[in-house]
Amino acid sequence: MKLCSVLLPFCLLAIASPGVAQQPKPDSVEACYSIGKLIMPPGVAPEVGGLDAMPDGRIAACFHHGQVGIYNPQDKTWQIFAEGLHEPLGILVENAASILVMQRPELTRLRDTDGDGVCDSYETLWDGFGLSGNYHEFAFGPVRAPDGKLIVSLNLASQGDTVFKEVRGEFSSIGVPREKFYTEWKKVGKDVGRMYSRVPFRGWVVKVDPETGNAEPWACGFRSPDGIGFDARGNLLVDDNQGDWRGSSELFVVKKDGFYGHPASLVWRPDWDGRVPLEVPVEDLDRLRTPAAVWFPHGHFANSPTQIVQIPKSNAWGPFAGQTIVGEMNSPKILRVLMEEIDGVWQGATVNWMQSDALKRGVHRLAFVDDVLYVGRTHLSWAGGEGIGTVVPTGKVPFDILDMNITPKGFRFTFTAELDENSDTAELWGGEHYTYLYHKDYGSPQTDKDAIEVEKITIGDDRRSVEVKLGAWVRDHVYEFRLDKLKSVDGRSLLNPRIAYTVRRVPH
Template sequence: MKNIIKMLAVSCSICCSFLSVSAYADQQAWSDYYQIERVDYPTEIDPQIGGVAAMQDGRIALAIHSGEIVIFDPKNNTWSTFAVGLHEPLGIVQESENTFVVMQKPELTRISDTNGDGKADSYRVLYDDFGMTGNYHEFAFGPAVDSKGNYYISLNVASNFAGVFEHIRGDYSDKCNPKSEMQKYHDKQKWIKGYRKQVTRMFSCAPYRGWIIKVTPDGQATPYSAGYRSPAGLHVDANDKLWTTDNQGDWIATSPLIQVNQGDFGGHPAGLNWLAGYKKAHKDIKPDDIKAKRKSPAGLFPQGELANSPTQPLTTSGHQAFGLPEGELLIGDMNTDHLLRFIPDDVGGNTQGTLIPFIAGEDLGIGNFRLDFDKNSNLWIGKIHLGWAGDEGLLKITRTNKPMFIVDQVSLVKDGFEISFNQPIASLPSNVAVTSHTYHYHKAYGSPKVDLKAVDVEVQKVKGKRNTIKISAKTLETDRLYTLDLGKFSDTAGRPLMGNVLRYTVNALK
């Protein structure tokens, strides 16, 4: 374990940058609208939380890094241990009153209390037919569950900061560097200065690393979607749409949010080793070989500004009591001290939309890895760092019910953007600034902003639409991220706009 932590300190695990950034230079007073409570955590329980599930009876189940499932009862302020002996669990869902499904590093497991004594006595493998080379970066995330009870898990690719073990699980890809050479990584300095240079930055040498897998309730698995680097956040929304975040790195210019359908390719080529009929080795792939296959992200997180290592999305549907419109996603991040809202916008069957900074500040902190709403619409957040970047502990966020002023909807129109607000506005924002840019798609690690330019716009009210403005632009372009800064802007009651910088990813035009 000590060796693993040392490797995490010099490489990219869940995260992709050491930079910690804030939602705003002048963080707005989110404490007026939300109370953030750091839960008093017992010293004997590992404070690194890999999974959070708000249970049907109001208790909170946590999958923790040291390998236990513990249950917190907020009503009585008590803690109990439900299960032990797990291997790096990084996700949990409650399947029934006494059963959880947990994603461990080596398997998806159904864990049950069959005699009702509050302790797990049944551990059954639901799915473990995926490869493992022993590389420290081969994390396993999930599960997310749809309305039919199908589970979705995601499998990290490996990192060339290390190689592979002598004994691996699953076939070894003939498109990878020779296994005999990949095992010679234990002399770290020699590895870094020598053979590592011949290995792609990330690699998939064991089956289905870099894939999302669909698993039925009885354990039947389907390779669902390839092309991911470190897809730390999976979520199925109220419409049974599957979402994932990924982390910036090689082939991933800046962290994306992707709405995933079966057969989609997320953009990272390592996992193509396991696509039937695909013959080109990862090291020989060029951007033009795969660019047309790549699924356009629904949202992009500018690195160092909005998110460095986005984590789990969570739908707001059914939780209007939390103060947000239904149908949005909330998203955490490992390195930034804010949450994010994603407002989807369907344009001709294309899913795209707007990312807006949400609750922010030191009270929230960083390392916001797993999120869940309880039945009273309180938001619970589990934090983790894995010896690298992030934080520890459990947060409870409760709305104060004080009215706030936020963006309600952002819609792309033929010649610009329509923005609706949840409160009456007396006048137009006076200092609107809009820019657009794109990114390189290449095998290098990340990308700077490309072709960053100011966009000439006009701002006007929309007739017949309550509390809506239109930002008109002479031209709009696809495959670009538009940043709309509304400046300092208040409603008729003088409340400041909470989240005044909007980032809309344009994949398709009206």
């Protein structure tokens, strides 16, 4: 009793210590989102190429080894709808009896014509693109455009291997004659380029009519465009992976006839003058291209971005409803992108939405069904994971960055909760700005790096909006803020304190 009496004041002092009590703690992802997993269909390699919702709330999935399965969340069972497909990497449900799948060689319509729940009709909708036999010629999509047409994207071939002697489609011998592809590849591959486009329309985004199968090459300059989707405004968004001609992974707002940076696919433009793309001066290519709207800084944000979808406008998803999210292969996370148009140019920020080991790596495909987010994972021979996870909001809203907008003098931040009284201290708003090189090398270091010069912080009357005035601007730079010392009025720190805004234009 005496020992307890002596120690009690010290225990109470430790509990009441202001230094301990004032340490900000973030909400956990698990407190805000319940992360689960599905039991996968037996006998199916659980590498997910595509996910989409059925009209009745079931979920359709295609798997790399050629199956299409339909999962019923009511009784937690799978039914195999189709088999024998060639590396399907995208799926789009048309109705309860018709599903589109993007295989490596074609866009296919799968139909159940007799109502037994199993596909009995495999129809080629479009196969008007080239196949060289190179292992890296993936095909992605489709997604449906606002006008009802379909969008697909085609990967470039890789210097890691040559092409088959028998190819599908026209062969481009620009720069390297075809016969050299069948000689000593280690020498020839250096002249071909790290990623190359020798058959149509490698490195392109293509628009396909779902009724006729007629196709229109839409835009070029892509490397590995695994993620395609539309935002709430109807803009076509395409992301691409870091690599040659990609200083870091990027997200583009894609317009018809645009060129988006990787020169290999230029040979398939009707107006191309026959020059070898790799020999065109970088300055000329730079003038021709449309830069990315958002850079995903390599390492902390995304190394390999994937599918692009919108969060449903449902109360369940709280203040994030309607925003755009992007998957990521190399780490267990999903990101948000926050974009705006300034003087006709799209730009914006990326910030983590959720990062948790429970998500697992390889987040490849995303699909919402009611208030459940299904997460399809893959790896092939790269970093990644397997299986299908689920994310369900718990109703708890984290303290987080909701939005970020550029202003003539700096940035406006919006948060999901009120900031504490000390948040107008400039030292809490630290970060750095930098850019990436546009060149043929693989990736780029962060260059021209400097600290962000913060002059003044003004907190709005609602205490959720903040004006950050900067001392100077540098265009075509990423402005990455690290706000881990900010606190909400109830003492929480930000769930995701790092945000990176790509500045192309500054409003007047």
